Amino acid sequence: MMHLDALGLSEAIRDKKIDRIELFKQSYQKLDQLNGELNAVITRRDKHALDEAEHFIDTGQPFAGIPLLLKGLGQSLAGELDTSGARLLQNNYAHQTDNxxxxxxxxxFIVIGQTNIPEFGFKNITDPELYGPAHNPWNLQYSPGGSSGGAASSVAAGIVPLATGNDGGGSIRIPASFSGLIGLKPTRGRVPVGPTAWRGWQGAAINFGLTTSIRDTAALLDVLQVVQPAAPFQTPLIKPSFSQKSKLPLKRNMKIAYSIESPVGTTVSADARQAVLEAVAFLNERNIQTEEITNPLSGSELMRDYYIVNSGETARMFEELEHQLGRxxxxxxMELTTWVIYQAGLLLSATDYSKTLSHWDQASAVMDRMFERYDAYLTPTTAYTAPRIDAELIDKATIQQMRHVTDLKKTERLDLIYTFFAKSLALTPFTQQANMTGQPAISLPTYVSATGLPLGIQFIGRKGDESTLLQLGHLFEKQQQFKMLFDSKQH
Known part of the structure; x- marks a missing residue:
């Protein structure tokens, strides 16, 4: 039954085709069988989850008593570990459940455990020193991506039908691409935040999930969309619902811009180019106009701005941690990458930070003007398929520089971040801009390489317009363009 999506499982329970307790036992049996190789799940709550399933009261909830894995970063459940993948927090427990x-x-949903993450979510792969690397169920020698890598691995393997993630630079969409799943990053302000972390990298980071169906994606967005008066970012509620809007036909005379060039000037693989060109052909066959364009933003400059915000937020985080630790x-x-980001943040000025946020706002305005001409923007989600677990993403010379980061000046520290992330960024240069501009973006699993690894295509929409992205996803899904692991196993 685990090949069903989350809504399908909920329906099957209501129709008495499957027992809710049996479903939970199946999830834990799969965990027992697969997690030794995948290392996707880092904590379990067997007794509590089974008890909650036994006493669950079905009042018509859309996901009535469905097992769920939370990402082990930025999603707190009272009484459970809250480590962020960091050695420094390995014994830290959440005191409250977040919104x-x-x-x-x-x-x-009933939470059955937490998924593996890189330390503090800084990487596009999942290899924390605290827990070890997560593995991709398509091929265990490869990464499922990051930072929601454990979530992607667990859903692709069928342990759960849906798992939560968060996305501050592609951390939902990247593992969706590498693991053959649907990954939506909603519009800034769309989903609940608080009661402590209200801004999430100044609105760049947003919680959502990785799914296997568009209807699950739409229904999840329906239950999560909210207007919180206390929140710094607000997005109007979409009515009647995303579930209904996702099934509507696409607007007439739709026009989609696309690009297969890296926004930071790096190489894009033949697979990524082919994935987009196949999608363009698919759209054209259905009388949807497409036009190849040049990205209107300076990707390299925006990435430097992105690292400034990451560094500033990290310095603030460690100031709070030092206060809590009393030292x-x-x-x-911490891991060396975290240390360098932290040290760069210590030398930033308020002017640096304010100027960067202004650049983000200007970029958002540029992209909004682009959407006066186009209904969506298509790119590869990632420039390559997943890297091997043992891929060298930082060379030894750079690591040596990183160990001496405190000898460097402010600009040199920021340059070092760009240098040590260069190989990682070359793998995934397409996702970060939507985080800075606040736009919704979705990765769809439409392509599998000759080596048997998936790669996603990304549609970016205008702020507030997840509906168009879901409609496009529904079109690809309805026409059987999705390629997921359970499909490949059946063939």
Missing amino acids: FVKCLEQAG SVTIDD
Whole structure:
């Protein structure tokens, strides 16, 4: 039954085709069978979850009593570990359930555990020193991506039908591309935040999930969309619902812009180019206009701005942690990448930070003007298929520089971040811009390479217009363009 999506499982339980308790036992049996190789799940709550399933009251929730895995970063459930994949927090427990998780519980989900993440979510792969690397169920020698890598691995393997993630630079869409799943990053302000982390990298980071169907994606967005008066970012509610809008036909005379060139000037693989060109041909066959364009934004400059915000937010985070710990943190408390980002943040000025946010706003305005001409913007989700687990993404010379980051000046520290992320960014240069502009973006699993690894295509929409992205996803899905792991196994 686990090949069903989450809504399908909920329907099957209501129709007495499957027992809810049996469903939970199946999830845990799959965990027992697969997690030793995948290392996708880092905590389990077997007793609590089974008890909650036994006492679950079905009041018509869309996801009535469905097992769910939370990402082990930025999604707090009271009484459970809250480590962010960091050694420094390996014994840290959540004191309260955050608003995002509360909404999931109200929608009927029951949390069965947490998924693997890179330390503090800084990477596009999942290889924390605390837990070890997560593996891709398509091929265990490869990464499922990051930072929601454990979530992607667990859904692609069929442990759960849906898992939550968050996306501050592609952390839902990248693992969706690498693992053959649907990954939506909603519009900034669309889903619940708080009661502590209200801004999430100044609105760049947003919680959502990785799914296997458009209807699950739309229904999840329906239960999560909210207007919170206390939240710094607000997005109007979409009515009657995303579920209904996703099934509507696409507008007449739709026009889609597309690009297969990296926004930061790096090489794009033949697979990524082919994935987009096949999607363009598919759209053209259905009388949807497409036009190849040049990205109107300076990707390299925006990435430098992106690293400034990451660094500033990291310095603030460690200031709070030092206060809680009652001591200063050192290089031995964290992974080297985290240390360098933190040290860069310590030298930033308020002017640096304010100027960067202004650049983000200007970029958002540029992209909004582009959507006066186009209804969506198509790119590869990632420039390549997943990297191997043992891929060298930072060379030894750069690592040596990173160990001496405190000897460097402000600009040199920021340059070092760009340098050590260069190989990683070359793999995934297409996702970060939507985080900075606040636009919705979705990765669809439409392509599998000759080596048997998936690669997604990305549609970016105008702020507030997830509906068009879901309609496009529904079109590809209805015409059987999706390629997921359980499909490949059946053939």
